[in-house]
Amino acid sequence: MSAPANYPIESVENAARVLLMLRDRRDLRVADVAVELGIARSSAHRMLTTLQSQGLLQQKPTRVYAAGPQLVQIGVAVIGATDLRAVARPTLERLRRHLGETVHLIILDGSTIVFLDGVEGTFAIRAAERTGDRAPAHPSAAGKVLLASLTREQLRERYPSSRLRGGTTAAKKSRRMLEDELEIVRSQGHAVNLGESEIGLHALAVPVRDSAGNARAAISVSGPSVRLTEDKLTEHVPVLLQAADQLGASLS
Structure with a gap:
């Protein structure tokens, strides 16, 4: 686990933590993100929808979130x-x-x-x-x-x-x-x-x-x-x- 930045921007740090959660699971639920980040469910939902708007996440019919097309493209480019x-x-x-x-x-x-x-x-x-x-x-x-x-x-x-x-x-x-x-x-x-x-x-x-x-x-x-x-x-x-x-x- 990397050491935290000296001057972290909380919203950016939380967004990064959300994306890193995908290393260990295929899907993300609002409730799980709220618990992981220690924030309200409404805040977790806004975080997920913001990442979805940028194509980094996508919402499935079951209302869970998974890796979005832009996140996949980043991974493909990196490897x-x-x-x-x-x-x-x-x-x-x-x-x-x-x-x-x-x-x-x-x-x-x-x-x-x-x-x-x-x-x-x-x-x-x-x-x-x-x-x-x-x-x-x-x-x-x-x-x-x-x-x-x-x-x-x-x-x-x-x-x-x-x-x-x-x-x-x-x-x-x-x-x-x-x-x-x-x-x-x-x-x-x-x-x-x-x-x-x-x-x-x-x-x-x-x-x-x-x-x-x-x-x-x-x-x-x-x-x-x-x-x-x-x-x-x-x-x-x-x-x-x-x-x-x-x-x-x-x-x-």
């Missing part, structure tokens, strides 16, 4: 993925049209994944589009294909503990179990998530490699397990691999 996102967008849209399911472009940041961009599926019941969100890497299909590109030493830097946290009861709970699964991912070139990140959600992901063979990102397709069965995911592997190869060929 140097602006060009990747722009180049990948047509590929994501083509895949959505072809598969009908939600498609995401995802990168690895430490032991978490970052949803750089996404397009929501066309079915009435579908996986949500999660641009700007973060999630544990090891329970996710995209996280697995990106972790599989690391050396054992790099993997253990990200997971110094032998126990893993995050995901559902179906997720791998030890580093050894994860390492064994990543060996399989390396050999087959893709990874699946069978209810490991969320109950009832299945996903498939493949890596996007640049001309040097580096895994720059992952493309994932996700949807409800009743429709994206294991057999259906297997059917989608060639489609995603072809899309990832075409996208990778355009990266320097």
